[in-house]
Amino acid sequence: MKPISVDLTNQFLVAMPELDDSMFGRAVVYIFRHDEDGAAGLIVNHPSDVQFAHLLSEIRLPALKPLARPEQPVLVGGPVHPELGFVLHRGHGPWTSTLHSSDSIAVTHSRDVLDAISQGHGPSDYLVSLGYAGWQPGQLEEEIADNQWLTSQASTDVLFELPYEARWEAAINALGLDWRLLSHDVGHA
Structure with missing residues (x-):
């Protein structure tokens, strides 16, 4: 297999304003793996109707310690x-099925991290999600070239730290851009 030209692990994909997709519209995706087999990430700003305590x-893990954020x-x-x-969390712990995407951020796909959180000795900063976003080799690079993502x-x-509804605009602003001025048109020479 051909090696990837750019490793997007530990990067955000930020949906362009015109990306009109029910799943990815105004999405911020944390890429936790990008290699010659493709890419995988978690949308970090689209809450579901399910609360963590529920x-x-x-999954029969009662909150034995008061959860900091049961809602x-x-x-x-x-x-x-x-x-x-999947649990996206700060810090690396003793949990199984953990992928370290940076020195400080990991994604764990095992019940033991949820058990640790429910008992009050899991990571202090975490996001819990159901499902993930995946791309075949070359697919993500093509979508970026087609101006679907920043x-x-x-x-x-x-x-x-930020509320979910503020994450998309904050991720664009961090690039020094104003989303209202972004163009979906791609120039080709």
Whole structure:
């Protein structure tokens, strides 16, 4: 396989304003893996109707310690395997099925991290999502070339500090851009 030309791991994909898609419209996607096999990421600004406390109850993990944010919504992480849960978190712990996408950010796809959170000894900063976004080799690069996405360095402030509805505009502003002035037209020589 041909190596990828640009590694977008630990980057944000920020949907262009004109991207008119029910799943990806105004989405901010955290790319946790990008290699010769394709890319995978989690949408970090589209909350679902499911609250985290309800999810814990559904998988029979009662909140033994008071949860800091029991009303925190579970995010719609993407269209691929929407029945599977993922925890995007700050810090690296002893959990299984963890992919370290940077020195400080990881994605865990195992029940033990949810158990740790429910008992009060999991990561302090985390997002829980169902499903993920995935791209075949070359597909993401083609979408970027077609001006569907902007890319930027991921920010823990955007991930863990800002309200969901403020993340898209903040990610664009971090690039020094005003979304109202962005054009969807792509120039070709």
